Amino acid sequence: MPWWNAHLHEFTFSAPTTQARTMLSRRNDLLKIGPASLYDEDEEPFDIPGIPPQRHVPHQIESKLLLKDVFDQDGRLRDVVAPNGQLAPLYYLYDFGDNWEHELIFKGSKAARQDRPVFTAATGCAPVEDSGAIPGWERVKAAFSARNPSSGQRSRKDWARQTTAHYSSDTQQDFDPFKDPDLTLLNDKRRWDIHVQESFAGERGQEDNEYSFN
Numbered sequence: 001m002p003w004w005n006a007h008l009h010e011f012t013f014s015a016p017t018t019q020a021r022t023m024l025s026r027r028n029d030l031l032k033i034g035p036a037s038l039y040d041e042d043e044e045p046f047d048i049p050g051i052p053p054q055r056h057v058p059h060q061i062e063s064k065l066l067l068k069d070v071f072d073q074d075g076r077l078r079d080v081v082a083p084n085g086q087l088a089p090l091y092y093l094y095d096f097g098d099n100w101e102h103e104l105i106f107k108g109s110k111a112a113r114q115d116r117p118v119f120t121a122a123t124g125c126a127p128v129e130d131s132g133a134i135p136g137w138e139r140v141k142a143a144f145s146a147r148n149p150s151s152g153q154r155s156r157k158d159w160a161r162q163t164t165a166h167y168s169s170d171t172q173q174d175f176d177p178f179k180d181p182d183l184t185l186l187n188d189k190r191r192w193d194i195h196v197q198e199s200f201a202g203e204r205g206q207e208d209n210e211y212s213f214n
Contacts, residue, residue, distance in 0.1 A: 006129065008034070032057055033059065034062055098127070098130070122183060124180065125178065128164060140156055140157075140177055141178070145178070
């Protein structure tokens with residue numbers, strides 16, 4: 001996934017609902033989890049006219065939280081994320097502008113075989129960093145599928161190739177938004193080491209593409 005941790009992220013447990021959601025509707029959030037920099041203890045709730053006011057949602061600093069705190073039956077926050085005995089859905093949001101939201105499903109735990117995440121399956125190409133949310137990502141894919149691309153589409157293709165080549169071991173010509181990920185490449189230790197270095201660089205507030213691999 002060609003993301004550099006250059007934007008904010010947050011995990012949220014939200015109570016399930018049968019009501020249809022819109023872009024402006026609020027979820028019934030139960031617990032928010034994120035970096036310490038995301039939460040200002042003195043910040044007042046921000047309300048938007050025409051939208052139900054925000055209610056206080058408890059939060060936890062991600063570096064101080066363990067999986068067992070929420071997923072174990074006797075975890076210290078289990079009652080918060082499973083108020084009716086049923087574990088609430090967990091969402092991960094990356095980039096509050098592009099708004100890439102994922103639902104995460106915890107299937108269980110077992111002894112780790114590696115000191116890093118290991119992928120067992122993957123489908124679909126992840127959106128390129130800063131591609132401009134779903135509409136922007138669709139324009140990237142349209143540029144690559146165009147038989148006679150316009151000058152703007154050619155520029156968009158060049159940008160996507162340069163951006164992804166910075167992150168992966170692929171050459172610029174290898175990028176294809178319609179190609180499934182290569183599990184061997186995803187699980188390559190050197191690739192993970194680079195990802196960690198870039199992530200810490202992003203947290204230090206460095207500008208895009210100004211990362212050190214020393």
